[in-house]
């Protein structure tokens with residue numbers, strides 16, 4: 001009996017040391033900063049697909065990744081006219097990483113694009129988004145062009161109720 005004690009101690013000690021080591025080594029679901037994995041995670045949780053991927057919201061997110069961010073032909077109509085969520089696969093294919101960072105920090109798009117969310121992202125997350133979208137590669141066709149207020153709209157639209165309420 002006594003002879004087995006040291007062995008038991010060794011097993012318990014090894015387990016105590018290995019558990020934290022394994023936990024640290026386990027791949028993080030959020031990806032390493034600036035990585036493609038991180039980009040996929042940020043795109044997924046920050047809602048880009050809801051507008052920039054055809055039928056993503058209607059299909060509860062069940063759209064193959066190869067179709068993500070290829071733009072959408074449903075218009076968003078309001079006092080600003082009608083906007084279409086752009087094809088980001090084509091857009092980012094035409095930009096360098098530095099140009100993307102500059103754009104994300106300065107561009108102010110029409111509603112309902114949450115450009116302010118891009119500005120709130122860290123450089124690391126913006127770089128990760130860029131690398132992820134470039135990793136997916138260019139695909140699809142350009143979304144319909146913006147239509148100014150009063151112009152003829154040839155697509156289905158989501159209509160916003162009117163000007164924003166006064167603050």
Ligand code: HEC
Nearest residue numbers: 046047048051083084085086091109110111112113114146
């Ligand atoms: C609520 C819908 C919506 C969401 C969510 C959204 N976008 Fe957009 N996005 C749009 C629309 C609509 C436009 C076109 C705006 C315009 O015409 O000014 C646009 C335009 C853009 C553009 C400009 C592209 C160009 O052709 O110049 C970029 C870049 C962009 N979105 C990136 C993103 C990213 C990255 C996310 C996720 C963090 C995101 N968008 C989330 C609707 C959305």
